[in-house]
Amino acid sequence: MFQTEVLPRLQALGGGRRVVRKTFSIAGMTESEVDARVAPIYKTYDRVQTTILAGTSHISLHLSRWLDPGEEPSDLIELASRIQEALGSAIFTTENEPIEAVVGQMLRQAGSSLAVAESCTSGMVGAYLTRIPGSSSYFSGGVLCYSNKAKTDLCRVPEETLERHGAVSGETAEALARGVRQVLGSAIGLSVTGIAGPDGGSAEKPLGLVFVGLSDDNRDLHIRRILPGDRDAVRERAAFFALACLRRFLMPESAAGKP
Numbered sequence: 001m002f003q004t005e006v007l008p009r010l011q012a013l014g015g016g017r018r019v020v021r022k023t024f025s026i027a028g029m030t031e032s033e034v035d036a037r038v039a040p041i042y043k044t045y046d047r048v049q050t051t052i053l054a055g056t057s058h059i060s061l062h063l064s065r066w067l068d069p070g071e072e073p074s075d076l077i078e079l080a081s082r083i084q085e086a087l088g089s090a091i092f093t094t095e096n097e098p099i100e101a102v103v104g105q106m107l108r109q110a111g112s113s114l115a116v117a118e119s120c121t122s123g124m125v126g127a128y129l130t131r132i133p134g135s136s137s138y139f140s141g142g143v144l145c146y147s148n149k150a151k152t153d154l155c156r157v158p159e160e161t162l163e164r165h166g167a168v169s170g171e172t173a174e175a176l177a178r179g180v181r182q183v184l185g186s187a188i189g190l191s192v193t194g195i196a197g198p199d200g201g202s203a204e205k206p207l208g209l210v211f212v213g214l215s216d217d218n219r220d221l222h223i224r225r226i227l228p229g230d231r232d233a234v235r236e237r238a239a240f241f242a243l244a245c246l247r248r249f250l251m252p253e254s255a256a257g258k259p
Contacts, residue, residue, distance in 0.1 A: 016069035022080045025093045026059040027244035034059050037086050045079045056233060057240040058092070058099060092247060099243045100128045106250045107138035112187045114246070116142040117155045117180035119167065119193040120210065124239035140186040145176065155179035155191075168193050168205055170222035173213030181215050188249070189215040192242045194227075196234040210238045212245045221249075 026034055031054035038061070042050040051062045061083065065076040084091065092102050107114055116125050126142035129135055143154045148167055151157040156179035157172060165171040173191050181189030194210030201207035208227045213220070223245050227237040 017066055019064055019066050020073045020076060022063040024061040024091045026087060026090050027092050027099055029090050031059055038083050041082050041086060042079060045075055048076050048079050056236045101132050103243055103247045104132045104135055113138055113140050114188045114190060115140040115180045115184035115186035117145050117176040117191040118142060119146055120196045121192045121235050121239045122146060125192060125242050128239060140184045143180050168195055168209060170211050173211035173222040174220040177213035177215035178220055187216060190242060190246050192238055194238050196231045198231060208234050212242045214249045
């Protein structure tokens with residue numbers, strides 16, 4: 001009804017002008033990193049409006065362009081292509097899909113399975129993953145390992161690792177991911193550990209510091225990031241950052257590139 005009746009009337013009221021839009025959803029980069037990458041490009045397109053919005057789950061980049069009757073959005077199409085090339089694999093969708101749906105589809109297509117070990121996020125990663133219908137086909141389960149004892153008892157993290165490196169460290173993140181993968185018998189292990197605040201930070205390990213660990217049969221790795229915001233914001237951003245890291249882990253190396 002909107003397309004056949006409402007839209008034509010709105011276009012008639014506007015003298016036949018129309019607006020076209022393109023949206024990119026970006027993960028694994030900050031708002032300033034995205035803008036630094038694409039600002040030299042979009043600033044050369046005067047008639048295309050570019051807006052970059054930072055949310056807790058991802059960065060959204062919106063392009064919009066008003067067209068006169070009979071005009072084609074050739075400049076918007078060209079700009080979108082250049083932005084796609086500049087941001088590469090950091091763009092996880094142009095269809096407004098949530099990142100948990102994107103990684104779920106990747107896991108399903110690969111016939112793989114995932115287990116998560118969560119400390120500072122306390123189940124948020126698992127909650128987001130299981131919002132997607134059919135997630136039981138790839139999500140094995142999760143462990144909430146908030147205390148050091150839970151990390152050792154439930155996820156097989158060696159006490160020596162915790163004593164030497166601390167609960168918030170790359171070494172512990174890798175051990176958590178490896179341990180939960182083995183305990184739950186999944187193909188991939190994902191972990192999150194960090195300092196959400198408001199207490200617990202130091203010069204060496206500031207508030208907002210988060211480590212994401214990933215493990216499969218071939219490799220163990222971790223990613224470090226300092227996230228902004230209060231306790232709730234850090235925890236939510238950490239959960240989505242973990243999903244962004246998982247997406248990259250699932251991509252072929254030739255496609256993953258550098259964000």
